[in-house]
Amino acid sequence: MSTALTPAQRAELGALLIARMATLEEEIAAQEGAGGRVAAAAELLDDSREGGVQREADREVALQRTSQAHGELQRVRDALDRLESPGFGLCSACGEAIGMPRLQAKPWTRHCVACERQMELGQPTPPRL
Template sequence: MSTALTPGQHALLEAELQVARQRVQAALQAQREGATRVAHAAALLADDPHDQREHEADRALDQARDHHLLAELQALDDALARLNTADYGLCTDCGAAIPFDRLHHQPQALRCIDCQTAAEAAH
């Protein structure tokens, strides 16, 4: 555990990460159960091949949502793994301590505000 966090802060962040992880898992499960939309689109395509573009767009959107949820779940899992290491709460770019308020709002944060802003500006 990072020495910058109190035991109470550590417990709070762990609970928040677990809740966020459950929320993302539920959304991912709903998304994948929604894969019937893709099956439905395939069935519609078989009935009406002229709407192929619309069905391909639906499938691409479903895949993008799935990818986003999987990336979010991975970030939460990574944060849970880091939580019990000395690296948790330290900016991966500059090594400065990430303020607790930032971690409280985004416990999977990897960067301090300045480095995150610079990373977003670069992309």
Template structure:
């Protein structure tokens, strides 16, 4: 396992993060006010035979989806900031280098596989791994 990332590897990770950020921003835009959302809301109101209950449930799902997208976007932005640091790619818990293949698949991770597994076992959960 390498102790530091090459400039080429960092470039690949930056490109992947920027692509992911663009996708998440577009997704969030649709979720928070795109035409598709307005059309969907109008259809739900017209088809709603159970009154407010179905509408509220649909809104809760939309809000949860938007929250998840916003969290993912924050994680990507944090990873882009960390990418500029010399210790990017090292585990936040043990300091060991994170395998490039792991970073390539999920550049926003902050833990090596061993520390991530230990955190999940302790109840730290997967969402804390990327914060």
């Protein structure tokens, strides 16, 4: 049985989404900022010296973090776009309400805990009725 979110709950989740979006944008800006590009260029010139392998590994980790942050930022923006739609807060797999504690922790989520767990295990989710 699905239940609609109250206006107060939507406002709370909207504030959480906006705060997370600001945090992610700051993280991305710091990771991609001019200082980061200058340091990366300097490291490229220095790669022939000792420690080049470690610096390459560090760059790969930084690129992965930036990629993950971009992905999460897109999910947060998508959630903000959906926030006022009637289906926001309902699992996109089974149609049941996503618990408010889960939405408070991860307001961009599209799945309830049960469906998320099934997907992580590679099992099919129940058909949406």
